[in-house]
Amino acid sequence: MAMNQVVVMPYPARGHLNPLMSLCDLLSSRSDGTTIFTVVVTEEWLGLIGSDPKPDNVRFATIPNVIPSEHGRGSDMIGFLTAVQTKIEAPFEEVLDQLKLPVKLIIADAFLSWILDVADRRNIPVAAYWAMSASMFTMWYHVDLLEQHRHIFVDLSEREEEWIDYIPGLPPTKVADMSPVTREQLHVSPNLIAMMKRVQSLLLPTIYELEHEAVDALRSELNKPIYTFGPNIRQLQPQSHESKSKYMTWLDSKPPNSVLYICLGSFLSVSTSQMDEIAAGLKQSGVKFLWVAKGRLNESFGDEGLVVEWCDQIRVLLHSSVGGFWSHCGWNSVKESVYSGVPMLTFPIFADQPLNSKVVVDDWRNGWKMKKELRRNNLVKRGEIAEIVSRFMDNESVERREMVERVKNLRDVCRVTSTYPQRDFSNFYSS
Numbered sequence: 555m556a557m558n559q560v561v562v563m564p565y566p567a568r569g570h571l572n573p574l575m576s577l578c579d580l581l582s583s584r585s586d587g588t589t590i591f592t593v594v595v596t597e598e599w600l601g602l603i604g605s606d607p608k609p610d611n612v613r614f615a616t617i618p619n620v621i622p623s624e625h626g627r628g629s630d631m632i633g634f635l636t637a638v639q640t641k642i643e644a645p646f647e648e649v650l651d652q653l654k655l656p657v658k659l660i661i662a663d664a665f666l667s668w669i670l671d672v673a674d675r676r677n678i679p680v681a682a683y684w685a686m687s688a689s690m691f692t693m694w695y696h697v698d699l700l701e702q703h704r705h706i707f708v709d710l711s712e713r714e715e716e717w718i719d720y721i722p723g724l725p726p727t728k729v730a731d732m733s734p735v736t737r738e739q740l741h742v743s744p745n746l747i748a749m750m751k752r753v754q755s756l757l758l759p760t761i762y763e764l765e766h767e768a769v770d771a772l773r774s775e776l777n778k779p780i781y782t783f784g785p786n787i788r789q790l791q792p793q794s795h796e797s798k799s800k801y802m803t804w805l806d807s808k809p810p811n812s813v814l815y816i817c818l819g820s821f822l823s824v825s826t827s828q829m830d831e832i833a834a835g836l837k838q839s840g841v842k843f844l845w846v847a848k849g850r851l852n853e854s855f856g857d858e859g860l861v862v863e864w865c866d867q868i869r870v871l872l873h874s875s876v877g878g879f880w881s882h883c884g885w886n887s888v889k890e891s892v893y894s895g896v897p898m899l900t901f902p903i904f905a906d907q908p909l910n911s912k913v914v915v916d917d918w919r920n921g922w923k924m925k926k927e928l929r930r931n932n933l934v935k936r937g938e939i940a941e942i943v944s945r946f947m948d949n950e951s952v953e954r955r956e957m958v959e960r961v962k963n964l965r966d967v968c969r970v971t972s973t974y975p976q977r978d979f980s981n982f983y984s985s
């Protein structure tokens with residue numbers, strides 16, 4: 555049989571690349587052996603993920619480092635977002651020119667809308683990959699409704715208790731649970747209505763059973779194939795004793811469910827003064843913690859706390875000593891937490907994170923809010939942190955036990971789903 559290929563263009567950020575690589579693993583495991591999956595990344599990203607294990611029929615192609623580096627891009631977010639929209643198209647086309655096998659499909663992150671013109675010129679269908687939740691997709695798809703109700707682009711500080719109850723597939727949601735969006739941000743975000751008219755299909759990395767209202771609403775409205783494929787988490791590779799990281803050995807030495815894992819995102823992080831409050835609050839709580847925090851590496855917390863620059867998050871979450879996850883609520887972190895059966899303390903920062911936090915706290919009820927006033931940059935102070943953390947990690951308390959029961963149920967739903975990512979899914983790129 556003749557060979558062909560699927561070109562995969564991820565958004566150059568960890569929270570988008572990780573699940574798209576995992577999708578490639580899934581597709582390649584279901585492929586009949588005639589398809590090569592070519593993932594296009596910058597040279598910098600190749601250095602970061604190039605040595606991760608992957609199937610033989612998943613390959614990388616590179617473009618030069620035409621966007622700001624991963625290190626320090628947070629200092630000019632709009633500059634980074636703009637470069638991704640304007641600088642990648644030309645080198646991406648050069649990659650396409652050099653490919654030997656015919657390209658039957660492009661899977662592109664939905665934030666890269668310029669890809670539609672490239673694909674049109676070459677007559678290649680595009681499947682749009684949305685890295686966030688289905689709920690966030692429906693919210694963003696209906697940005698015109700938000701505008702009609704004056705729930706976006708205006709000062710909402712006096713109207714945070716108003717309900718957004720008109721978005722198809724989304725349960726009533728308070729204005730307070732939506733990240734404020736400016737028109738400037740809209741310019742670097744995809745126009746989903748225009749995009750959905752032009753793509754062949756939509757790929758949602760979500761657990762259908764947990765988001766079926768949103769997925770069903772989109773299916774009836776979009777009139778396009780929409781595929782969900784479960785938690786979309788990369789499988790853990792076995793780790794030898796020798797290659798075990800220091801933090802895993804540290805976790806081994808701790809009692810079950812005793813450690814709070816903290817990671818507040820790889821994209822934007824919190825202020826230095828908030829980090830100071832977190833450090834002091836953790837000390838005061840007496841709870842053991844593993845904290846991903848680049849700027850605090852030299853701080854000593856004795857044997858109670860370990861700070862790392864980076865860790866293998868899913869491996870950490872699956873460790874039996876980890877009993878809680880304090881997270882910024884990136885969609886991948888939320889799913890990894892559900893998949894691992896670890897309750898969450900939510901601390902959303904921007905974009906979809908406030909809505910994800912609301913889903914965790916109010917709908918799935920597998921977590922508590924650490925940051926209550928989402929739309930303000932008020933500091934969460936050390937005393938409050940210490941109080942919530944110690945209550946949250948108290949394995950004897952009734953409120954925690956009840957939450958842990960719900961977490962187990964969610965985990966079971968998520969694990970079952972991960973074994974049958976949608977029945978017809980494997981065929982979507984063969985047509």
Ligand SMILES: O=c1ccn([C@@H]2O[C@H](COP(=O)(O)OP(=O)(O)O[C@H]3O[C@H](CO)[C@@H](O)[C@H](O)[C@H]3O)[C@@H](O)[C@H]2O)c(=O)[nH]1
Pocket residue numbers: 567568569570572685686817819820821822846863864865866867868883884885886887888890904905906907
């Ligand atoms: O020390 C670390 C920190 C993170 N991760 C992984 O990095 C990914 C992070 O993804 P996510 O939790 O989604 O956070 P962000 O990187 O901040 O994700 C961006 O992209 C997501 C998908 O679009 C959005 O939901 C977020 O709001 C946005 O900030 C996850 O797979 C983590 O397991 C690690 O392996 N080790």
